[in-house]
Amino acid sequence: xxxxxxxxxxxxxxxxxxxxxxxxxxxxxxxxxxxxxxxxxxxxxxxxxxxxxxxxxxxxxxxxxxxxxxxxxxxxxxxxxxxxxxxxxxxxxxxxxxxxxxxxxxxxxxxxxxxxxxxxxxxxxxxxxxxxxxxxxxxxxxxxxxxxxxxxxxxxxxxxxxxxxxxxxxxxxxxxxxxxxxxxxxxxxxxxxxxxxxxxxxxxxxxxxxxxxxxxxxxxxxxxxxxxxxxxxxxxxxxxxxxxxxxxxxxxxxxxxxxxxxxxxxxxxxxxxxxxxxxxxxxxxxxxxxxxxxxxxxxxxxxxxxx
Amino acid sequence: xxxxxxxxxxxxxxxxxxxxxxxxxxxxxxxxxxxxxxxxxxxxxxxxxxxxxxxxxxxxxxxxxxxxxxxxxxxxxxxxxxxxxxxxxxxxxxxxxxxxxxxxxxxxxxxxxxxxxxxxxxxxxxxxxxxxxxxxxxxxxxxxxxxxxxxxxxxxxxxxxxxxxxxxxxxxxxxxxxxxxxxxxxxxxxxxxxxxxxxxxxxxxxxxxxxxxxxxxxxxxxxxxxxx
Numbered sequence: 001x002x003x004x005x006x007x008x009x010x011x012x013x014x015x016x017x018x019x020x021x022x023x024x025x026x027x028x029x030x031x032x033x034x035x036x037x038x039x040x041x042x043x044x045x046x047x048x049x050x051x052x053x054x055x056x057x058x059x060x061x062x063x064x065x066x067x068x069x070x071x072x073x074x075x076x077x078x079x080x081x082x083x084x085x086x087x088x089x090x091x092x093x094x095x096x097x098x099x100x101x102x103x104x105x106x107x108x109x110x111x112x113x114x115x116x117x118x119x120x121x122x123x124x125x126x127x128x129x130x131x132x133x134x135x136x137x138x139x140x141x142x143x144x145x146x147x148x149x150x151x152x153x154x155x156x157x158x159x160x161x162x163x164x165x166x167x168x169x170x171x172x173x174x175x176x177x178x179x180x181x182x183x184x185x186x187x188x189x190x191x192x193x194x195x196x197x198x199x200x201x202x203x204x205x206x207x208x209x210x211x212x213x214x215x216x217x218x219x220x221x222x223x224x225x226x227x228x229x230x231x232x233x234x235x236x237x238x239x240x241x242x243x244x245x246x247x248x249x250x251x252x253x254x255x256x257x258x259x260x261x262x263x264x265x266x267x268x269x270x271x272x273x274x275x276x277x278x279x280x281x282x283x284x285x286x287x288x289x290x291x292x293x294x295x296x297x298x299x300x301x302x303x304x305x306x307x
Numbered sequence: 308x309x310x311x312x313x314x315x316x317x318x319x320x321x322x323x324x325x326x327x328x329x330x331x332x333x334x335x336x337x338x339x340x341x342x343x344x345x346x347x348x349x350x351x352x353x354x355x356x357x358x359x360x361x362x363x364x365x366x367x368x369x370x371x372x373x374x375x376x377x378x379x380x381x382x383x384x385x386x387x388x389x390x391x392x393x394x395x396x397x398x399x400x401x402x403x404x405x406x407x408x409x410x411x412x413x414x415x416x417x418x419x420x421x422x423x424x425x426x427x428x429x430x431x432x433x434x435x436x437x438x439x440x441x442x443x444x445x446x447x448x449x450x451x452x453x454x455x456x457x458x459x460x461x462x463x464x465x466x467x468x469x470x471x472x473x474x475x476x477x478x479x480x481x482x483x484x485x486x487x488x489x490x491x492x493x494x495x496x497x498x499x500x501x502x503x504x505x506x507x508x509x510x511x512x513x514x515x516x517x518x519x520x521x522x523x524x525x526x527x528x529x530x531x532x533x534x535x
Contacts, residue, residue: 054406055534078412088403092320104312105412 002029005153005185006051010060013046013209020046022209023060028187028202035196035217036189038206039293044189045085047206048157052082065153078106081151083159083188087142091131095124095141099148106149115148118174136167143174150181156188160195168192172199193286207293217285224288227266229254229275241269245291257291309413310421317395317425324390329433332383336376340441343375344451373445373459380463384434384470385502391429392477395422400481405535419530423523426474430467438463461512468515469505473498475522482529497522 006028013021021043028034038044049055051062053069062069067076089098103110119126122140130138139159146154156175160168172195175186187204190196196203196217203220205213213220224245230253239247239254243261247254254275258266263280270278283291318325399405408418442463446455476498483491501518505511 049406049535052406052410054409056532074412074414077410080410082406082410084403084406084410086403088407090316090320090404090407091402093316101312101316104308107308 005030008062011062012059014058019209024211032202033200034187034202035200036204042206043209079152081146081154083142083146083156085157087138089130094129096126102145109149111148118144136163154186158189197285223260226281227256229278232276236273313421317422321391321394325429325433328383328387332379336379339375373455381466384466385473388470388473391426392474396478396481434467465511469502472501479526
């Protein structure tokens with residue numbers, strides 16, 4: 001049986017009257033790389049802070065490595081790496097000073113060589129103070145600090161936010177370094193679907209505080225598809241097929257975004273609706289995510305395809 | 308090891324302010340003390356002890372030279388309390404370093420204890436040590452022949468402790484998640500009230516201890532329960 005390292009049960013958080021996380025039931029098995037995606041303000045950071053016991057849930061509970069988040073013991077925290085949003089570190093400390101500080105909390109598991117290798121790989125001067133580092137460099141320091149203790153579970157809150165493509169690539173390579181170690185679990189939130197696609201094997205989608213998907217990346221990519229149908233006569237008024245996310249109409253055609261609908265089912269419906277022809281389009285992860293989390297009345301600002 | 312790492316970090320963070328308070332107090336307090344010793348000595352030698360004057364035992368302690376440094380100790384102490392409170396508990400909100408700090412493999416109690424210990428050490432090593440130094444200096448017969456009243460020395464420690472109360476009051480206000488117009492301001496008001504009330508009372512030490520205990524209980528309670 002797969003061990004669950006991260007578990008939430010009906011996790012709910014209100015900020016005053018605003019619902020940030022809504023009854024989230026989530027299970028992350030050991031050894032997976034999980035991309036935690038959602039739009040701005042979807043509740044990713046709140047969910048992560050709830051999991052780490054930095055926020056108190058309004059209702060529900062969460063567990064990390066079998067320990068309740070609201071009572072994470074020092075021993076459990078020692079097994080969890082955390083990269084904060086925006087890589088907020090003590091600005092007055094030098095990289096070397098920060099290494100010393102961080103090492104004190106992981107006396108047995110701190111890997112000096114690994115940290116030195118990462119700092120060298122990222123070409124960071126150890127004596128430089130955090131306040132004099134660029135965003136990208138701070139992200140690199142942050143990652144090295146989180147990885148050097150060899151954590152069992154690594155949680156990163158939007159670690160690649162604001163980084164350029166080259167630094168992002170380096171950052172992801174650093175992450176892969178951890179992934180290569182057996183039994184390590186990573187949960188990272190991101191806006192950049194390309195990053196999620198590159199390193200994740202699991203995807204968790206949160207939208208307006210609600211957990212919308214928690215499955216393997218492969219399943220997610222297979223499940224969301226677009227069907228484009230054209231008609232000789234008029235387009236049917238009713239689209240009675242299961243799994244329609246969005247339906248866009250033009251004079252002679254229909255563009256359907258579907259979730260969890262079989263190709264055969266689409267073919268059958270296209271035939272029954274009198275479509276002249278139809279084809280199923282494979283979408284990339286970014287498009288899938290946008291369509292999946294778009295509101296029901298969502299429409300594109302510019303209808304380029306139709307023009 | 309973990310506590311000492313936290314303590315070092317907290318002390319290093321407030322080191323500039325410890326030095327500033329020490330320099331302000333040493334420069335101004337020391338200057339006035341030196342001046343008082345210089346002029347006081349002449350005052351005693353040439354006017355008070357003029358032939359025919361009767362000197363009571365009270366007279367011998369009514370010119371507490373050390374007291375001239377008192378106001379500077381008071382202002383330095385209150386200033387240091389405010390600044391340290393802000394540095395330790397307010398700035399991390401703005402720099403958003405609380406999550407990084409709190410995800411240490413120590414309990415929240417330890418993190419808070421390290422901060423508060425650093426605050427207390429700051430007062431002792433900057434103002435406390437200087438005050439002891441100045442007292443020692445002022446009591447040397449070659450500086451000023453009349454003995455210094457012990458109550459002035461104790462008053463100095465009261466000032467230092469009031470600075471500590473200000474530090475705790477600022478910390479409580481910084482940690483409170485309430486609005487300013489409600490209970491958030493409680494810490495600062497409590498500290499100010501304590502300072503004004505106990506400024507020149509001889510029995511202040513016991514009450515300061517009570518105020519400190521009240522603030523500490525509130526701070527621990529708030530820190531352990533609050534969200535970051």
